[in-house]
Amino acid sequence: MWSFITENKFVEGMAVIAAVVGLFFSAPLGMEGYFQYGLGVVAAFLGILVANRIYDKYNSGVIVAVILACILLSGFFYLYLFYNIDTPGLPIQILEGFLFTLFVGAFFCAARLVDRSFAP
């Protein structure tokens, strides 16, 4: 158990950061707010899963570039839709959910990759 904790420091750090950001970042109004936090958890697991799959399989420079692109592009477009669409319809909500999942997943993917690179 202790080794699991020490070997996943960056993932744990990312989880703490996500929790703190979630405290101050307003969620969508209504029940969707609950859904969004659940989506964040799913995205975190997906990111970690992807990181375990791609670790040591691709050039690290390519991986870093892809992750950075995911974070920047999905983050930008998610926030753009969030603050510019006052009343989103279902298609926009689905698109926002996809972008949000990509955004959070990319962060946790990066954290897991760093943890694995430091693993003994």
Place this chain on the structure above:
Amino acid sequence: MRCASVFFAIPFFTLSYSACSADDTPPQDLHPPPALTSDVTVNGKFRFGSDAETYANGTWINHWVCNMDDEGLVFVWEKARLSRPTGNPLPKGCQDDPHPVGKVAEQPDYDAPIRYTQSGRNRSAAIYVPDTTASPTSGGGAQQAQPATDPNVNPGTGTENKGDGAQGKINGNSRFRTIFLNSDNIPTPIDVNLDLSVENDTLNVNLKVEPSYLKVALGSMGWVQSGDFVANVEAIYSAAKEKDLEVLVTEPTKVLGSEDIAWIPNVSKTESLLLLSTGKEVFSSEIGLGLKAGIGATMHLRTATLFILDGDNGLIGTGAYSALTPE
């Protein structure tokens, strides 16, 4: 697993409340006290308000939101227990929540913001709240400092006021106000935009009144720190002269007829009125009251009773001003 547990620890600060009814028009303000209403025209087009009405079966408080845009409206008004999530926006129309209360608190809750759009834009609001200090046997009564007569009935003639086709409103970005029209002899439309604030010991009055012969009188002004604007008559006159404005500080009995006196709240009958005459189509100015002199403290205007007068000083409307930001 660790990240999952941390995520679940994030507080959920979105709540869901039920819709009680839906209609196309805002609820009418039939009885005192005046409804607390406000309009939003940016990132949505809707009107929201809170009102207290006294009927034969008791006193009711009603909070309502009316969407006037073709696009749906998502909002959360937590203290009014009204909300519409993004998955179920309010279509064009109204949602309200009337509920009976024993007695309405004298002071509204000025800290009842409404959040709207999916990103949760914030807008200050005030709502009427039940008087939790009142004994159960004291409920159902009319509000103090309000006319004893029914606002829909002309106290002089006993005839019911029509008010059809005459719209009265007093607008401001951060304040609420509503007027009752108590005469059927009203030019239409009446447009009164009034915004009052006190900054740096100066009472700022921005007033636009149409038709131009209408006058606005302020009475029973409530300050956080008590002060008497009558004591500053000289300051008012000097400031008015500079602004080319007609200002008169007088007693209600010297301005209003006996029929109109019956309309105004009791608390205003004995206090002086600050009568502002436009004299021109658009009036926008500031009046320095010199509040600091003799008081030595910053003043904050919290409430004021408004009277809309015609050219002959006939009372055609009453209302209330309240600063939404408590001090």
